[in-house]
Amino acid sequence: MTKHIYIFSPSSAVRDKPAFRRGVLRLTKLGYEVEVDAAALSSHQRFAGDDETRLAAIHRAAASGADVALISRGGYGLTRILPAINYKAIAKAVDKGTHFVGLSDFTALQSALLAKTGAVSWSGPALGEDFGVDGEPDDIMEACFDDLITGQGEGTGWRLPPSAIKEGAASAIPARAGGVFSINNATLWGGNLAVLTSLVGSPYLPAVKGGILFLEEVHEHPYRLERMLTTLLHAGVLAQQKAIVLGQFTNYKLVPHDKGFKLATVVAWLQKQIKAPVLTGLPFGHVPTKVLLPVGEKVVLTVEGRDAFLLWSHAH
Amino acid sequence: MTKHIYIFSPSSAVRDKPAFRRGVLRLTKLGYEVEVDAAALSSHQRFAGDDETRLAAIHRAAASGADVALISRGGYGLTRILPAINYKAIAKAVDKGTHFVGLSDFTALQSALLAKTGAVSWSGPALGEDFGVDGEPDDIMEACFDDLITGQGEGTGWRLPPSAIKEGAASAIPARAGGVFSINNATLWGGNLAVLTSLVGSPYLPAVKGGILFLEEVHEHPYRLERMLTTLLHAGVLAQQKAIVLGQFTNYKLVPHDKGFKLATVVAWLQKQIKAPVLTGLPFGHVPTKVLLPVGEKVVLTVEGRDAFLLWSHAH
Numbered sequence: 001m002t003k004h005i006y007i008f009s010p011s012s013a014v015r016d017k018p019a020f021r022r023g024v025l026r027l028t029k030l031g032y033e034v035e036v037d038a039a040a041l042s043s044h045q046r047f048a049g050d051d052e053t054r055l056a057a058i059h060r061a062a063a064s065g066a067d068v069a070l071i072s073r074g075g076y077g078l079t080r081i082l083p084a085i086n087y088k089a090i091a092k093a094v095d096k097g098t099h100f101v102g103l104s105d106f107t108a109l110q111s112a113l114l115a116k117t118g119a120v121s122w123s124g125p126a127l128g129e130d131f132g133v134d135g136e137p138d139d140i141m142e143a144c145f146d147d148l149i150t151g152q153g154e155g156t157g158w159r160l161p162p163s164a165i166k167e168g169a170a171s172a173i174p175a176r177a178g179g180v181f182s183i184n185n186a187t188l189w190g191g192n193l194a195v196l197t198s199l200v201g202s203p204y205l206p207a208v209k210g211g212i213l214f215l216e217e218v219h220e221h222p223y224r225l226e227r228m229l230t231t232l233l234h235a236g237v238l239a240q241q242k243a244i245v246l247g248q249f250t251n252y253k254l255v256p257h258d259k260g261f262k263l264a265t266v267v268a269w270l271q272k273q274i275k276a277p278v279l280t281g282l283p284f285g286h287v288p289t290k291v292l293l294p295v296g297e298k299v300v301l302t303v304e305g306r307d308a309f310l311l312w313s314h315a316h
Numbered sequence: 317m318t319k320h321i322y323i324f325s326p327s328s329a330v331r332d333k334p335a336f337r338r339g340v341l342r343l344t345k346l347g348y349e350v351e352v353d354a355a356a357l358s359s360h361q362r363f364a365g366d367d368e369t370r371l372a373a374i375h376r377a378a379a380s381g382a383d384v385a386l387i388s389r390g391g392y393g394l395t396r397i398l399p400a401i402n403y404k405a406i407a408k409a410v411d412k413g414t415h416f417v418g419l420s421d422f423t424a425l426q427s428a429l430l431a432k433t434g435a436v437s438w439s440g441p442a443l444g445e446d447f448g449v450d451g452e453p454d455d456i457m458e459a460c461f462d463d464l465i466t467g468q469g470e471g472t473g474w475r476l477p478p479s480a481i482k483e484g485a486a487s488a489i490p491a492r493a494g495g496v497f498s499i500n501n502a503t504l505w506g507g508n509l510a511v512l513t514s515l516v517g518s519p520y521l522p523a524v525k526g527g528i529l530f531l532e533e534v535h536e537h538p539y540r541l542e543r544m545l546t547t548l549l550h551a552g553v554l555a556q557q558k559a560i561v562l563g564q565f566t567n568y569k570l571v572p573h574d575k576g577f578k579l580a581t582v583v584a585w586l587q588k589q590i591k592a593p594v595l596t597g598l599p600f601g602h603v604p605t606k607v608l609l610p611v612g613e614k615v616v617l618t619v620e621g622r623d624a625f626l627l628w629s630h631a632h
Contacts, residue, residue, distance in 0.1 A: 015573055045577035046539060076539045079546045080585075198543050200517040201551030223362060223392045227514050230395045235517030257331055261361035269396075 006066035009048030012075020023132030074104025091117035107191030124292035155311035216247035216285030248285030322382035325364030328391020339448030390420025407433035423507030428520035440608035471627035532563035532601030564601030
């Protein structure tokens, strides 16, 4: 049966319309039935339509009956409308088989959905930047997306950077059974660091205990990353997790007066603040090669030497 | 008696050493006895010395017996050392007459001090950027500083921008006694928006109810300001205040795709989210003309037409 993808715009206005069109074409060529929300190309100030327009789009996506509700892009716009979203309607759609997929600003909706209903959504691609690239979309991203939509995805694996072994794993992870360890039955959650951090103190941040928190960011200097991580630390969020998994932190600019303060400095600092292991190198973030991750799903995290695996038991 | 000023560096390393020297010279010429902390010009990565060095500097400032303990500059470095600061020692120094003065990153210490002890500190200038400017320091800033150190300051006043009357006051403030209203016995608190927001959910954010919250920021696009304000909103902080007073938001860059989304848009949005009045134009922030404000002090806010006054009853 042809799989049905619903494209909607809950955040910033789509500016790169050729990328939008290429994305729709690509998904169509991959054999999916693509439905574009009526307001997907709406524009109001920075936003993809005013607040009411974007809320209606989210609720149409929930009512679409699609296999995947995919965001056109991230940007900014969800945090301010979180109180007006009908989370029960989204959870009902999820229950009926609609997978909500997106990233970046979409972290706000995903976190709030998990906090309010426990429903699982997916951190993954956006239409324009991932399927609509000028050239071939990333094959790992496409394979993971296909795994999700066909119900074959069971997990993901990646190679830990050597530095993670030195700075993180080796020092912080108790050596178990010859460098092999597993964390079972932990809730996977997370997404964009700035967006997630902006939810601290609100009813939209899930109270996940014993979880595995994954984080990514773009355009933020390491000192700002550290300040955001400090917010999660001082709010008690980090101490409640069984592992922190860092994805890709990209497109920031170091300056001469950093004098050696860099991303690795922040990762090492973070590892000193908490007992749980801090793993790095997860292929997720504002980069072409991104895996899809079930936010709110129970997972198993396994590390064998430099190989890390995140496995989710349920079929989707 | 000659007033004693203690200069210390709790945050970023002093990079502009000529400005530092000019600042010391200026304060000396103004008739103050200036004492420079041993680590004031220390440097470690981005920081004015490593965490232990900066903590020791803060505690030396508290033990200095000075009339004013003034930061050399802001930057970044306080949030990560908040758990290790001896707030009782600072509160004891405040009680004995030391006024802690600073801004920007210093907001973290000021907020934590208020949260932990109730002690009052002062939002105001930094040595280098204010007293150490190449040319004459701002005379209003210097007059306010002199008022503080000589115990003559009783408050501050400013002219509300016309837009504040249209967008804020007129719509949101109930007309009382012919456009005149007062808020009495409210705790003044606040500072830098990003730093304050980074404390949400932590024990370092004061739980001020019925307060007057003042905010300023630099180098942050209005959409990011809005996201930070949304954090304070969703955490319930804004609803607990009797007034929000916005200082100067400077040095950000609008882009073509903002399409009309600007600072005034955010201020108007903010006013719609809360019942308390949102006043603008407070002369405080990353600008030369800045008043000094007692964080944690009980104040009276009075608005008479376009004239706003913040008065603190106690002499300092």
